[in-house]
Amino acid sequence: MNALTSLMDGFGTALTPINLLWAAIGVLLGTAIGVLPGIGPAMAVALLLPVTYGLDPIGAFIMFAGIYYGAMFGGSTTSILLNTPGESAAVVAAMEGNPMAKSGRGAQALAAAAIGHFAGGMIGTVLLVALAPAVAELAVDIGAPDYLAIMVLAFIAVTSVLGSSRIRGLASLLIGLTIGLVGLDQMTGQQRLTFGSLQLADGIDVVIVAVGLFAIGEALWVAAHLRRRPPEPIPVGRPWLGRDDVRRTWKSWARGPFIGFPFGAIPAGGAEIPTFLSYVTEKRLSKHKDEWGKGAIEGVAGPESAASASAAGTLVSMLTLGLPTTAVAAVMLAAFQQYGIQPGPLLFEREPDLVWGLIASLFVGMVLLLALNLPLAPVWAKLLHIPRPYLYAGILFFAAIGAYAVGGEVIDLVTLLIIGLIGFGMRRYGLPVLPAIIAVILGPAAEQQLRRALQISDGSVSGLVNTPFSVTVYAIIVLLLAWPLLKKVVTRRRAEH
Amino acid sequence: MTTPTTDLSPAPAERRSWLRDHSELGVCVLLLMLGVLVLTDALTMDVDIAQRGPVGPKTVPVVVGAGLLVVAALLAVDVVRGGRGQAETGEDVDLSEPADWRTVLLLTGVFLGSAVLIEPLGFPVAGALLFWGAAFALGSRRFDRDPLIAAVVSLVAYTVFNNLLGVPLPGGPLMGVL
Numbered sequence: 001m002n003a004l005t006s007l008m009d010g011f012g013t014a015l016t017p018i019n020l021l022w023a024a025i026g027v028l029l030g031t032a033i034g035v036l037p038g039i040g041p042a043m044a045v046a047l048l049l050p051v052t053y054g055l056d057p058i059g060a061f062i063m064f065a066g067i068y069y070g071a072m073f074g075g076s077t078t079s080i081l082l083n084t085p086g087e088s089a090a091v092v093a094a095m096e097g098n099p100m101a102k103s104g105r106g107a108q109a110l111a112a113a114a115i116g117h118f119a120g121g122m123i124g125t126v127l128l129v130a131l132a133p134a135v136a137e138l139a140v141d142i143g144a145p146d147y148l149a150i151m152v153l154a155f156i157a158v159t160s161v162l163g164s165s166r167i168r169g170l171a172s173l174l175i176g177l178t179i180g181l182v183g184l185d186q187m188t189g190q191q192r193l194t195f196g197s198l199q200l201a202d203g204i205d206v207v208i209v210a211v212g213l214f215a216i217g218e219a220l221w222v223a224a225h226l227r228r229r230p231p232e233p234i235p236v237g238r239p240w241l242g243r244d245d246v247r248r249t250w251k252s253w254a255r256g257p258f259i260g261f262p263f264g265a266i267p268a269g270g271a272e273i274p275t276f277l278s279y280v281t282e283k284r285l286s287k288h289k290d291e292w293g294k295g296a297i298e299g300v301a302g303p304e305s306a307a308s309a310s311a312a313g314t315l316v317s318m319l320t321l322g323l324p325t326t327a328v329a330a331v332m333l334a335a336f337q338q339y340g341i342q343p344g345p346l347l348f349e350r351e352p353d354l355v356w357g358l359i360a361s362l363f364v365g366m367v368l369l370l371a372l373n374l375p376l377a378p379v380w381a382k383l384l385h386i387p388r389p390y391l392y393a394g395i396l397f398f399a400a401i402g403a404y405a406v407g408g409e410v411i412d413l414v415t416l417l418i419i420g421l422i423g424f425g426m427r428r429y430g431l432p433v434l435p436a437i438i439a440v441i442l443g444p445a446a447e448q449q450l451r452r453a454l455q456i457s458d459g460s461v462s463g464l465v466n467t468p469f470s471v472t473v474y475a476i477i478v479l480l481l482a483w484p485l486l487k488k489v490v491t492r493r494r495a496e497h
Numbered sequence: 498m499t500t501p502t503t504d505l506s507p508a509p510a511e512r513r514s515w516l517r518d519h520s521e522l523g524v525c526v527l528l529l530m531l532g533v534l535v536l537t538d539a540l541t542m543d544v545d546i547a548q549r550g551p552v553g554p555k556t557v558p559v560v561v562g563a564g565l566l567v568v569a570a571l572l573a574v575d576v577v578r579g580g581r582g583q584a585e586t587g588e589d590v591d592l593s594e595p596a597d598w599r600t601v602l603l604l605t606g607v608f609l610g611s612a613v614l615i616e617p618l619g620f621p622v623a624g625a626l627l628f629w630g631a632a633f634a635l636g637s638r639r640f641d642r643d644p645l646i647a648a649v650v651s652l653v654a655y656t657v658f659n660n661l662l663g664v665p666l667p668g669g670p671l672m673g674v675l
Contacts, residue, residue: 393637
């Protein structure tokens with residue numbers, strides 16, 4: 001009941017004209033960005049981090065959330081019409097959506113995706129409203145050792161669950177931790193890795209790291225391998241669904257969120273796994289098995305609904321525990337830090353306006369997204385024709401604004417370029433970017449919690465595991481680490497039988 | 498049958514192609530250097546100034562530095578055994594052709610050049626040069642359209658950030674005239 005009254009207050013915040021405007025801007029910008037090839041939601045939010053210098057936090061986060069949801073929708077439009085998904089979450093949308101578009105059912109594929117996003121986002125956000133306050137209450141008196149455990153979990157999860165190679169994930173994590181070390185030690189003022197430079201004593205701003213790794217790194221990487229002839233999108237009209245299609249898809253829309261939401265809440269790579277699981281589930285349950293691979297509409301509806309709900313799940317972990325489970329959440333966490341706000345269990349008590357305004361704006365954003373995207377789909381499809389030189393020149397341009405806005409210093413642009421070149425190298429050699437960015441954002445905080453915990457326990461290591469919460473989290477970490485070994489044992493057993 | 502010269506000549510070529518196949522070892526070298534750098538910085542740290550708590554400012558850097566060395570070694574083993582990092586794919590990425598280093602170098606140069614020009618020329622002009630230069634480097638050759646688009650993008654972005662979002666950017670002499 002309490003959550004409901006808070007949510008009503010939240011709607012009071014979200015429905016003010018100015019916040020409605022931010023939600024609309026976020027949704028439109030997000031969709032445009034999602035449709036544009038080469039720009040993902042994480043890069044978009046990173047490029048917009050400088051607005052945190054001028055905007056109030058509520059407006060900024062309402063806009064960021066709109067971008068997150070909008071970009072996921074836009075990404076699926078690209079996969080359906082181009083068959084070259086940019087975001088990993090949109091890979092599944094291409095599997096059935098593109099054959100549909102090729103056989104002239106593009107409008108239905110887009111509609112199934114749009115309504116899927118709406119349904120998934122709505123159900124996911126309802127689950128968020130129901131669960132987040134409870135999680136926050138459970139976690140409300142967690143202390144330094146618990147925070148440390150959560151951060152270690154984030155580090156281990158992003159390096160060992162995601163990507164094909166653990167060792168490369170670990171390398172990326174350590175690069176990020178190293179960047180996070182630069183500057184004055186927060187507890188003693190000791191200079192670390194500054195080499196006597198005043199500029200470095202302030203540390204490397206997380207905005208510069210995020211923009212460098214996501215925007216500059218990506219733009220340079222694409223520039224080195226730019227396709228000579230961009231792929232031709234399939235022309236499409238206004239999305240609509242016939243009655244038969246609705247009868248086939250409504251169950252898929254309803255099922256998707258329950259696969260997507262839990263996977264969004266845990267650090268397991270965001271929408272990638274749940275969209276695939278949803279695809280497999282829908283395929284198994286479908287009455288039209290002969291259509292799969294040739295354009296089965298359930299294969300678009302279910303995964304898209306799951307993708308959208310996973311974004312809501314991601315917000316649960318970020319808002320209640322300060323645990324980012326996807327790149328977008330990590331960059332949003334950086335935005336929280338810019339405002340000096342610490343996401344975590346106390347956020348619901350300390351910043352109720354912000355949290356509930358943000359949650360309410362998700363509902364508003366979802367409605368806006370559906371209302372705008374159905375009629376605007378042909379316009380979005382035109383974005384796919386943008387000349388690539390302008391697109392990537394624009395990314396470099398906005399990256400430069402972002403880095404310059406940090407402190408108005410040219411040296412920041414040089415740092416940005418260096419970090420961009422690191423990002424380029426990481427893409428070339430298959431080091432995932434996510435562990436690095438999470439390490440830069442959480443690394444310094446994790447060190448502080450570690451030292452605080454050991455200070456309380458007077459140096460005894462048992463101070464790190466003296467709460468049930470931290471012990472549970474470390475048990476999960478051990479399971480994650482042991483998983484490949486366990487899997488090997490299990491498969492060997494099976495082979496013997 | 499074989500003369501000493503033909504015996505020797507394939508060796509350097511072979512070695513070069515081995516190195517090209519294993520260029521990822523360069524990543525190991527960089528990680529190794531970074532690890533050494535972090536460790537030296539940590540170990541030469543002067544920490545007699547009021548260390549609060551049992552863990553000082555040295556501990557975490559030492560762990561991170563050592564971690565870098567270990568990962569460099571493990572990655573080297575992986576690469577020699579035939580492990581390869583998978584290059585990232587994307588909508589506009591075509592991995593079937595070799596990397597176009599000229600474009601990357603040009604872009605880097607354009608970026609640095611405009612960074613230097615921000616203070617003397619102001620953001621609108623430097624930003625427009627960055628956009629045009631980057632578009633040129635990426636292969637756009639529309640001399641009628643490119644500068645115009647660059648100027649519009651730069652001016653609009655300047656106005657939005659400087660006037661609407663309250664992020665101060667230097668206007669430079671141009672904004673002084675307008």
